[in-house]
Amino acid sequence: MISYLLLGLFIAVAFALWREGLWSASIMLLNLLLAATFATAWYERVVAFLMGRMASYDYLLDFIALWGLFAVTLLVLREVSDRVSRRKVRFRKPVEMFGCPVVAAVAAWIMVCFTAASLHTAAVPRDLIQATPEATMFFGLEPDRRWLQWVRGSTSSGPFAVAKNAFDPDADFILRYATRRHMLEEQPELRVRK
Secondary structure (H helix, E strand, C coil): CHHHHHHHHHHHHHHHHHHHCHHHHHHHHHHHHHHHHHHHHHHHHHHHHHHCCCHHHHHHHHHHHHHHHHHHHHHHHHHHHHHHCCCCCCCCHHHHHHHHHHHHHHHHHHHHHHHHHHHCCCCCCHHHHCCCCCCCCCCCCCHHHHHHHHHHHHHHCCCCCCCCCCCCCCCCHHHHHHHHHHHHHCCCCCCCCC
């Protein structure tokens, strides 16, 4: 079921960006990549900050912080890019016809990868995301693992590298969150502590 939802997301994003044209799709591709990478690399720090204030929402904070940081970053980047790039660059027809679907598909793939990785942080039953932590998503294409590899590499030695703060240095993100979802399933009741 998750694979079909991700496929629907891919088609929706690709179609929406394809209609925008090559220039707008290219800017959105860059915005998506930056916002999703930033959100994935830094959401744990936001959760650590909020945990002291909202400890009873332990299982929800990761997913909310990840998507909240992504949404805010994407909105800011989109606003900045719209202000900086007031005029739409026109491309020759063959470049537009070939480039636009390619750029739209790449942006849609990034969105699928980020979404698949973020599903691991959701407060849902363990088996809903993957039957086992070793199972693959999205018809075996593993977008979640590809995204985690990208963020791990870009925060350890790439453009988002910060000294001693690499994302998921032990490469145990999927196993860690599978264990968290299993612990959530074993809770006798899901009630917020007062």
